[in-house]
Amino acid sequence: MLAMETFQELLAKKFAGALAKAGLPETGELTLTSDPRFGDYQSNAALILGKQRRENPRGVAAKILTSLDVAELCDPPQVAGAGFINFTLRPEAVTTKAAELLEDQKLGVATTASPNRIVIDFGSPNVAKPMHVGHIRSIVLGDALARIARFLGHEVIRDNHIGDWGTQFGMVIWGWKNLLDQQALARDPLAEIVRIYKETNERSTIDPQIREACRQELVKLQAGDKENLDIWNECVAFSMQDFEHVYELLDIHYDIQCGESFYNNRLPGVVERLLKSGIAEMSEGAVVVFFRDVPALADKPCIIRKNDGGYNYATSDIATVDYRVNDLKADTIWYVVGAPQILHFKQIFEIARRAGYQADFRHITFGSVLGDDRKLMKTRSGENVPLRQLLEEAGARARKIVEEKNPDLIEQEKTEIARKIGIGAVKYADLSQYRMTDYIFSWDKMLALQGNTAPYLQNAYVRIRSIFRKAGEADSCSHGPMAGRAEDAPQGRGYKDSLVLAESAEISLAKRLCQFAEVVPQVLNDFRPNILANYLFELANSFHSFYEACPVLKAPEPTRSSRLVLCELTGRVLERGLDLLGIKVPEKM
RNA sequence: GCGCCCGUAGCUCAGCCGGACAGAGCAACGGAUUUCUAAUCCGUGGGUCGGGUGUUCGAGUCACCCCGGGCGCGCCA
Known part of the structure; x- marks a missing residue:
């Protein structure tokens, strides 16, 4: 079946025809009315044309109407207000359209004329840190955008860009070697990893020696040290279990999962290429990209290799761009990442542009989740609220309501319904x-x-x-x-x-x-x-x-x-x- | 200092490319039910859209300046 057109499209097409017939340029927009008193759709074209041609808008509207025939869709259009043209759909037309929708699997939604291959980067939790309420917006928003884009006919690749290779691993590994409580690890692995990470983090901020030791552990890890690699693997596996549980609760499914570690062996090449092409340069021992000709970034250089030879997330993000454009053949990349990283992505996109990557890069930002006190949502003790706990509470609260309203349902049904309601409510x-x-x-x-x-x-x-x-x-x-x-x-x-x-x-x-x-x-x-x-x-x-x-x-x-x-x-x-x-x-x- | 985001009814929020007297939900008040699940519907009251200047036939929407809140700004991610 040929893609059906919406009333808006049908009317806009007829309206454009009428403008042409009346010798007027195509202009204005045909939109839903702001108020049912004005009918269903309206055009403001006469207002714009009246202004351009220094004529009375209502007169222009009347002129347009003489060449406009929409009788099969609407009652006779009305000129109203300053020169709006209002359309009221005829019930017969609505009946016909509704019947068409019933026979269309996509309920009338047209497939895009220009399908893209879109990589959507969302969620992206950090290993060794629990997923918390701060992650929810990225996950829920990214997943919804993915579903909608796919429904519209785009090719969508959902990528979980897990933070599994950052500086925090120096601390996790040092903590693992020096602070690990095996029994606690057996009880609740992720909690124990988080504990040693936090404690190491605290110690290293006050003790330069520990900070240096952590850095050494990181360097060893990145150099492929067997022991550190084993510890790393174990930590990643424990974290993934937690993530998977949350994804199952939320019904989130990724197409690929290329975390930062995936790009590890590509980082030297990235830096070399950028140096070679003159995009990056040496500065104070580090490799840096300057944006001297971009006013907003002129005093905000981007480090892609630290003076200790290590790489940071800018480096891996550029490697990620390379992979997505050259290997995945994406022409569009959406980053569903919080607003605080605006500057970072401006830099990355600018570097990508200079390096010649052809794709539509979008940083899709979002606000924060606040508690009743209008501050970032935290637990009573000031910790981040674990996402898993929050989602389980959603189910429990919904369950209580279902119980109240519909006590006759069987247990399994109640649980199933409560989950749909609780998770749905949060999303x-x-x-x-x-x-x-x-x-x-x-x-x-x-x-x-x-x-x-x-x-x-x-x-x-x-x-x-x-x-x-x-x-x-x-x-x-x-x-x-x-x-x-x-x-x-x-x-x-x-x-x-x-x-x-x-x-x-x-x-x-x-x-x-x-x-x-x-x-x-x-x-x-x-x-x-x-x-x-x-x-x-x-x-x-x-x-x-x-x-x-x-x-x-x-x-x-x-x-x-x-x-x-x-x-x-x-x-x-x-x-x-x-x-x-x-x-x-x-x-x- | 520079940059980004937010400021709309008592509360929580819509209002994308500027368009018709600024909308909804909650809360308040008044109605409707021997129900196809009232877990709902119908109605009433309530706002100098943070403030100002400008552009425009027309500004909550665009530009500039202030005020208030949040966030970010070389080797964390």
Whole structure:
């Protein structure tokens, strides 16, 4: 089937045609109206043209309308306000479109005309440090962007760029050799590794000899010393177990996992090439890249080899660029990494540009997670909150609520549902907000059953499922996001003929459903999953209003069938939309 | 000192490329239920969009300057 066009695209196309016919240049934008009083879509073209040509905008609008024929989609367009042209969709057009969506696996979302191969670098925990709440935004945001990009037809490679080779290993190894408590290691390996790391870190800041000893351990490790390599391997393995557990809870799956150690043997080559090409130079014993001609970076040089001969993360990040561009053949690289590293990535991208790497590099930043005190979220004792613990608490809290609301469910069901709700709540709290603003972590708010929360959206889906269970047609609206629905569903003509929209609640719900395809691609404009989240919230809202106003099962035919079809489509869009955010839907809750 | 981000209703937040009287949720108040799960819906009150100047037919949105908060700035990542 040919990719279907959204109402926005259809209208924009007709509008452009009308402008051409009227001898006017293409301009302005055709967008959703800000207020339902103005209809569904609006164009501000006449305002712009009126200004350019020093004519009355309303007159220009009237002129455009004489050559505009949108009768099959809308009521006659209206000129309003200063010269806006407003469009109100006809219910018949909405009906037809909604029926088309039901037959499209992608629910109307068009595949991109220019697919990219995108490496997405997100999560990236450090070995020997526990994953904590500070990692959640990168993981959740990166995963959602990956899902959306893939859904739009891009080729996505999710890369877990683990910090498994930094300076901290000098300390970990020194601590391992001098401070390790074998029993504690057996009890809780990661906690013990963290303990020795922290203690060594403290000691080395006050004792230069220990600091030097750590540096020696690091040099030995990097030179391939067997003993140190063994210790390193063991630490990485212990950390990975912790990471995997968190990924399982969050349902995160990486395509590749090339940590810093992966690039170790490429670092000398990187530095050599940059020296040879004149991009880097020697300075005070170190190899440094200066950006004398870039004002923002003029006084911010970048060290790529320390004066002790060691490499740092700038070096490995350049090696990483090389691998991603030359080996993985990526043309686009997204770094979902916190804002504090802006300067670092500016430097890396500038070096990459100078070295001739052709790719679209984006540093996708985000704000912090704060506690009630509006400061970086910490435990009572001032430690970072371990992510694993946080996610387990999410499940436990959700479990308690499920227990209260629906005590008759069997145990296994409760646990499964609680996980979907708890994890979904945590993810949604993050994704529903603009990524740059800091957000205040609040269990009560994210798990609330009303308001802009995951449980509210999940509940809309559950209500739909409940209707189908009652109707005895439970198979048409569930079972996994990727299931080939279009094939399973009753084919073709059934939908179009059975869909009859009469009530205003039905029509506005159907219009909302048609907007899904307009919203999803917008997310990648500026990496804003919150646009999709807000849309889904409004969709759930429209559905709940419909649910109140329009009985489904008790309605007489043909209304009953029509409303079932509308429920079916709503369920699919909700499930798919939440899936694009990495959130699962329960059948009951 | 330089650079980046944030400042919108009592609280938590939307408002991407400038467009129609600034929106939502929570909280407050008033209604609706022998339910297709009220885990919901309908309604009311509430804001000089941190402050100022400028650009524009039009500024929460763009530019510049201040104020307040956060973060970053050669050998940590």
